[in-house]
Amino acid sequence: MIEVQSLSKHFKVHQKEAGLKGSLRSLFNRKYLIKPALKDLDLTVPTGEIIGLIGANGAGKTTLTKILSGIIHPTAGDVMINGYRPWQRENDYRRQMAVIMGQKAQLWWDLPALDGFLLLKDIYQIPTQSFRTNIDYLAEYLGIKDQLKIQVRRLSLGERMKVELMAALLHSPKVIFLDEPTIGLDITAQKAVRKFLKQYQKDHNPTMVLTSHYMDDIEELCKRIVILRQGEKVFDGPIAKVHEQYSLQKMITAHVNSVKRLKELEQTFPHHLGEFSVEDNVIKVITSKEQTMEVARYLFEHIELLDFSITNENIGDLIEKIMLHGESFQ
Numbered sequence: 001m002i003e004v005q006s007l008s009k010h011f012k013v014h015q016k017e018a019g020l021k022g023s024l025r026s027l028f029n030r031k032y033l034i035k036p037a038l039k040d041l042d043l044t045v046p047t048g049e050i051i052g053l054i055g056a057n058g059a060g061k062t063t064l065t066k067i068l069s070g071i072i073h074p075t076a077g078d079v080m081i082n083g084y085r086p087w088q089r090e091n092d093y094r095r096q097m098a099v100i101m102g103q104k105a106q107l108w109w110d111l112p113a114l115d116g117f118l119l120l121k122d123i124y125q126i127p128t129q130s131f132r133t134n135i136d137y138l139a140e141y142l143g144i145k146d147q148l149k150i151q152v153r154r155l156s157l158g159e160r161m162k163v164e165l166m167a168a169l170l171h172s173p174k175v176i177f178l179d180e181p182t183i184g185l186d187i188t189a190q191k192a193v194r195k196f197l198k199q200y201q202k203d204h205n206p207t208m209v210l211t212s213h214y215m216d217d218i219e220e221l222c223k224r225i226v227i228l229r230q231g232e233k234v235f236d237g238p239i240a241k242v243h244e245q246y247s248l249q250k251m252i253t254a255h256v257n258s259v260k261r262l263k264e265l266e267q268t269f270p271h272h273l274g275e276f277s278v279e280d281n282v283i284k285v286i287t288s289k290e291q292t293m294e295v296a297r298y299l300f301e302h303i304e305l306l307d308f309s310i311t312n313e314n315i316g317d318l319i320e321k322i323m324l325h326g327e328s329f330q
Contacts, residue, residue, distance in 0.1 A: 002045035002068065002175070002207060007077035009038040009063055009231075037063040039231045041077070047174075050201060050208040052222035052239075056323055059228040061211045065177050068209065069099045081175055095124055098173035102183035105160070106167055107152050113163035114148040117170060124171040131170065138166045141196050158189030165193070169200065178210045182217055194220050215316045227322050235322050239315065246322065247313045250292045252285040254299055255306040265303050273298065 013033045038060045045051055055061050066072045068079060070086035070093070079086055084093035107116040114135075121131045139145045142162040147155055152163065161181070168176070178197075182190040194217060201208065201221075212218055218225060219239065227235035235242075252274075256262050262278060269276045273295050274287030283303075287295045292310060299305060 001047050001080075001082060002043065002209070003080045004041055004043040004068075005078045007038055007041040007043075007064075007067065007079060008036065008075050009060075009067060009072070010075045011035045011037055036231050038067075038074070041231075041233055043226065043233070043236070045207055045209065047207055048201075048205040049224065050210060050222050052218040052225040053209055053211040053228065054218065054225055054319055054323070055228035058230075059323070060231040061228055062179060063231075064228070065099070065179050065209065065211060069097060069177050070094070071099075095171060096174040097177075098168040098171070098175070099177045100165060100168045100179065100181050102161065102180035105152075105164060107160075107163060109153045110151055112149045112151055113155075113166070116152070116163075116167060117148075120167055120170055126171055130172070134170050134172065135166070138169060141199055142166065143192065158185050158192070161185060161189065161193060162196075165196065172204065174206050176206050176208045178208060178212075180212055181210070182212065182214055190214070190216065197221055215319070219315060225319075227319060229323050242315060242318050242322070243312045246318050248288065249286055249313055250289055251311045251313070252283075252287065252292065252295055252299070252309070253311070254283040254308045256281055256283065256303055257306055258304060261303050265299075268302075270298070 011034075013035050041060075041064070053061050053064065063072070067074050068081065068086055070089050073087045081093070082096065084090055086093065086097075107113055117131075117135065120126075121128075126134070135148075139148060142165065144159060144162045144166070147159050147163070152160060155163065165181070181197075182193050185193065197208075198221060200206075208221075210217065210221055222239065224238055225235070225242070226233060259281065262281065262283070265283075266276065266278055269285075273291055274285045277284045283299065285295050285299075296308070296310070299308070
């Protein structure tokens with residue numbers, strides 16, 4: 001269980017003056033700017049839940065992750081995770097927590113991953129039998145068995161991410177913080193990491209906080225999302241709620257086989273029903289939710305359709321609107 005109450009974090013930033021004179025003045029009489037990174041944040045994450053943490057660059061996602069993992073202290077507020085305050089860095093808490101950052105490595109570059117695992121075994125005091133069981137389980141699901149004795153620097157980016165995942169999960173953590181775990185990976189590697197995380201969640205039921213700019217990560221792994229904007233929480237709820245509450249339009253796509261009839265329909269389609277476009281015998285209509293059925297009836301009545309689909313607005317576009325304008329963007 002993660003409980004965050006009125007959490008705030010401010011950074012003291014040196015305000016540099018321009019020019020040589022400004023630099024000299026700054027050397028003896030520095031001016032500082034207090035920059036808020038998090039503002040009165042409240043958040044509860046039940047045991048076993050995965051939440052997606054979303055926001056633009058500078059929204060406070062990584063700052064929050066660092067506070068929850070005990071890397072930095074908050075300026076105000078309180079955090080309790082399974083009965084511990086993270087910044088007190090008690091060994092009992094650190095043994096049940098893991099941080100996975102896509103841009104940071106904890107394994108030694110010139111050593112094989114397996115040698116690094118042996119050192120982590122001693123650091124976390126993992127029993128030998130549990131260590132072997134975890135190695136076999138993680139290597140099997142990640143498909144990385146043959147790479148464990150190869151120097152980390154000789155592995156591909158996708159393989160390095162997989163052994164980093166293994167390193168973070170060897171001690172069977174109960175709380176896992178994932179900061180951009182698929183950044184820079186190709187599509188195949190991203191899918192493999194997401195598939196593994198879903199399986200790991202199913203088998204071990206840890207609490208996970210996932211930060212990612214890839215909506216595929218968020219949609220596939222998280223039922224609930226938290227959106228931050230300039231350090232403030234502007235949305236907290238199920239992804240389904242984003243569509244239900246904020247999706248104002250629908251996309252209707254239909255394939256046809258009559259080019260002649262298609263050109264006629266393009267000329268006669270009522271403009272009040274929505275934005276009509278044609279590309280390679282494919283009709284696309286962007287319309288309001290209220291007019292969706294009316295548009296569908298019109299198309300079925302006026303042209304023979306080979307197939308037909310109705311989809312919501314892109315989830316990434318909706319989240320971007322919430323990040324820019326908050327929940328009141330409608």
